[in-house]
Amino acid sequence: MGTKVLPIPEDEKIFVQETEDGRCYWLPTGEEYKCVVTSPKKGSKLKGLKSFIVYQLTPTFNNIQVSRRYKHFDWLHERLQAKYCFIATPPLPDKQISGRYDEQFIEHRRTQLQEFVDYVCRHPILSRSRVWQHFIMCTDEKRWKAGKRQAEKDELMGVNYFNAIHCSDMAVDAIKIDIKTDSFSRFITGLDPVVKNFMAMSTDQGKKYQNLYKRELQKIGQSFIALGHALESDCPGRSTLTNALRRTGEVYNDIGRLYEEQPRLDWEPLADKFHIYRGVINNFPDVISIHKSAVQKKKDCERLVTEHKMEPQELRELSRRTDVIARSLMAEETHFQSEIDIHVNQSMKNHLVEQIGFYQKIVSKLEEALAAYNA
Numbered sequence: 001m002g003t004k005v006l007p008i009p010e011d012e013k014i015f016v017q018e019t020e021d022g023r024c025y026w027l028p029t030g031e032e033y034k035c036v037v038t039s040p041k042k043g044s045k046l047k048g049l050k051s052f053i054v055y056q057l058t059p060t061f062n063n064i065q066v067s068r069r070y071k072h073f074d075w076l077h078e079r080l081q082a083k084y085c086f087i088a089t090p091p092l093p094d095k096q097i098s099g100r101y102d103e104q105f106i107e108h109r110r111t112q113l114q115e116f117v118d119y120v121c122r123h124p125i126l127s128r129s130r131v132w133q134h135f136i137m138c139t140d141e142k143r144w145k146a147g148k149r150q151a152e153k154d155e156l157m158g159v160n161y162f163n164a165i166h167c168s169d170m171a172v173d174a175i176k177i178d179i180k181t182d183s184f185s186r187f188i189t190g191l192d193p194v195v196k197n198f199m200a201m202s203t204d205q206g207k208k209y210q211n212l213y214k215r216e217l218q219k220i221g222q223s224f225i226a227l228g229h230a231l232e233s234d235c236p237g238r239s240t241l242t243n244a245l246r247r248t249g250e251v252y253n254d255i256g257r258l259y260e261e262q263p264r265l266d267w268e269p270l271a272d273k274f275h276i277y278r279g280v281i282n283n284f285p286d287v288i289s290i291h292k293s294a295v296q297k298k299k300d301c302e303r304l305v306t307e308h309k310m311e312p313q314e315l316r317e318l319s320r321r322t323d324v325i326a327r328s329l330m331a332e333e334t335h336f337q338s339e340i341d342i343h344v345n346q347s348m349k350n351h352l353v354e355q356i357g358f359y360q361k362i363v364s365k366l367e368e369a370l371a372a373y374n375a
Contacts, residue, residue, distance in 0.1 A: 006156055008164045014125055016167035016327045022176065024167070024330035026124035035059040035121050035136050037114045040106045043069070053106055055113060059136050066139055070095075073113060075148070079131045080120075081283075083157040086165075086328040087126065088287055088336065090119040091279025108268065115272045119280075122343075123335065159290070167327045171319065174295070177326045181291060184333050188284045195278045202271035206263035217256035225249030244372035251369040255362055266354035273347045280336060291329045294322045 015027035036058050043054040058065045073092055081089050093112035096105070120126045131154075134147040156164060228245030231238055301318055304310035 006160060006163060008156070011128070011130065012156055012164050014161075014165045016165060016331045018168050018327065022173070023334060024327045025334050026331045028124040029128055031061070033059055033061045033121060033127070035117050037110055037117055040110045053109070055110060057117070057136050062137070064137070064139065066136060068135070070109075070113075072135070073116070076131065076135045079151050080126060080129065083129070083131065083154065083161065084125065085158045085290060086161070086287055086325070087123070087332055088280045088283035089126070090116050090276045091282075092116055093275070108264070111269070112272050112275070115276050119276055119339075122339070162321060162324050162328065165324050165328055167324060169320070172323045172326050177330075178295070180333075181288060181326075181329065185285075185288055188281055188288075192278075192281050195274055195281055199271050199274040199278055202267050202274065206267035206271065209259045209263045209267065213259045214256040217252050217259060221249040221252030221256065223249070224252060240375060241373070244369070244375070247372040248369040251365045255365055258358065258361055258365075262354075262358050266351045266358070270347060270351050273343070277340070277344075280339075284336075287329060287332060291325050294325045298322045 015029070017025045017027045019025075037055050038058065039056040040053050042051060044051045052069050052071070054067045054069055056065050057068055070092075077089065077092050080087075093109055093116070096109075120132060126132055131147075131151045134144075134151065138144045138147055224245050226249075228242040228249065231245070232242040298315075298319060301310055301315050305312055305315050
């Protein structure tokens with residue numbers, strides 16, 4: 001429960017703000033910023049024996065570019081999870097061995113990493129983390145390696161980090177906290193399979209657009225073209241009709257290509273967004289369990305005090321730490337709910353805008369085909 005006393009550097013302190021109605025928030029300690037992931041390119045070492053993809057990251061607060069590989073992201077993710085046990089860390093894209101250097105895969109991986117980076121940048125605590133700042137700012141190889149070693153030796157991590165969290169000294173209402181925690185836990189449990197299913201549906205739709213729907217539309221197109229050729233062979237004077245049929249077939253082929261290209265604009269971004277939220281949701285039970293363990297320990301200590309096996313002062317100190325853990329959990333819950341309210345809303349709007357544009361293109365193509373019959 002964070003009993004080890006460690007020196008707390010100023011930039012490692014975390015503040016929880018509490019409203020009159022008991023809602024807790026992470027207090028931002030700096031200006032908001034973004035970080036762009038761009039220009040993935042193939043790199044190699046050991047005279048070409050080892051190949052990898054390098055991504056460029058550019059934070060908006062300094063516009064200085066750094067190069068990072070997926071394995072660096074993997075290392076960062078491990079550090080963030082180890083250091084911030086009270087934060088539901090967003091996931092990285094799934095690892096893939098085959099097709100790693102396929103151009104389409106590389107670009108999709110870049111957009112997935114961008115989703116991860118965006119979530120971290122929006123988080124009031126993760127975005128100010130020393131290890132994250134080192135990751136997006138360090139351009140010198142020697143300093144990069146030294147910073148990695150320092151992060152790996154960091155003692156201010158896990159439950160010890162609760163010592164760095166500053167919040168109200170007022171005792172929390174244990175009953176209200178239990179009710180809120182149980183309610184949020186049920187919310188997360190119910191949300192998990194739904195988000196998993198939604199992500200699978202989005203991925204499935206993207207694949208169907210690129211394969212099944214495209215193939216079906218090309219079949220339709222070939223049927224119209226074949227009909228045009230067949231009618232033309234009997235009566236060359238039917239040129240208006242046969243040309244229109246061929247044009248209709250070409251239009252359906254064009255629509256098939258539109259289906260193939262569309263998922264990167266709507267279904268893939270939606271699946272990538274929900275991959276992030278699914279990972280965050282999966283991490284919440286661990287965050288909640290820290291709070292529940294602390295509450296149980298407090299109850300055990302209260303019993304020890306009544307049995308005169310523990311000093312009341314020790315219980316007061318333990319109660320204070322339990323309250324810090326409770327407020328940290330509530331602050332993280334608030335952040336996640338804000339994420340859902342703002343960014344899922346925006347994702348759905350973006351998706352529908354792209355879908356409307358897509359079907360408008362299809363209507364336009366079909367109108368072209370119709371016009372050919374009136375020529």
